Amino acid sequence: MDNFFQSEEWRRFQEMSGYDSVRIGDDAQGFIHTLPVVGRYLYTPRFPSRGTVDPESLLGELIAHAKKARCAWVRIEPETEEILKSWKRAISEWGGNDGIRLIRAPHDMQPREVFVVDVSRTEEDLLAEMKAKTRYNIRLAEKKGVRIFATREKRYREVFFKLIE
Numbered sequence: 197m198d199n200f201f202q203s204e205e206w207r208r209f210q211e212m213s214g215y216d217s218v219r220i221g222d223d224a225q226g227f228i229h230t231l232p233v234v235g236r237y238l239y240t241p242r243f244p245s246r247g248t249v250d251p252e253s254l255l256g257e258l259i260a261h262a263k264k265a266r267c268a269w270v271r272i273e274p275e276t277e278e279i280l281k282s283w284k285r286a287i288s289e290w291g292g293n294d295g296i297r298l299i300r301a302p303h304d305m306q307p308r309e310v311f312v313v314d315v316s317r318t319e320e321d322l323l324a325e326m327k328a329k330t331r332y333n334i335r336l337a338e339k340k341g342v343r344i345f346a347t348r349e350k351r352y353r354e355v356f357f358k359l360i361e
Contacts, residue, residue, distance in 0.1 A: 199242050199275065200242075200310050200312055201242040201310070202223070202224055202225060202241070202242055202243065207225055210227045215227040215228060216228040216265070218261045218265065220240065220243070220254060220257055220258055220261060221254050221257060224243055224254065225240075226238045226239060226240040226243065226258070226270075227239050227240075227241075228265050228267065229271075234268060234269070235267075235268045236265065236266055236267045236268060237262075237269045237270060238258070238261060238262040238267045238269075238271070239270075239271045239273070239305070240258070240270070240271065240272050240273065241273050241305065241306050243272055243273065243274065255283075255286055258270060258272075271301060271305075273301070273305060
């Protein structure tokens with residue numbers, strides 16, 4: 197898998213979550229999001245998914261999709277700093293920029309590191325592929341009474357957000 201956030205599985209998940217998707221170029225995609233105050237925007241996680249993609253060739257198509265979907269802006273979350281720099285160069289050199297500016301968002305929406313784990317395998321197989329220290333920490337957490345469970349209760353959500361902060 198080249199890039200999980202540009203995969204067919206991620207597109208289907210986003211659509212099941214209520215977001216519209218758009219194809220950009222041959223192998224890229226974006227998702228239409230809406231925020232209460234600023235409105236609709238086209239979000240492209242890890243876009244373009246390959247460092248070899250020429251940003252100028254996709255820029256016009258990206259903007260056309262955003263305009264067609266009545267988006268006020270586009271959020272590009274590139275995989276690397278080099279890709280971000282190439283997008284900045286492309287926008288400054290692009291003839292029809294219509295006042296387009298590329299600024300870095302205060303934070304990325306997706307994590308820097310992504311691990312895809314096949315959870316259909318047995319727990320023993322998954323643990324066997326982990327580092328010894330990771331297995332130790334998992335077993336130590338079990339001994340200390342750490343519980344893992346799924347819930348939608350607000351009180352647990354607040355605790356989760358505090359842990360993330």
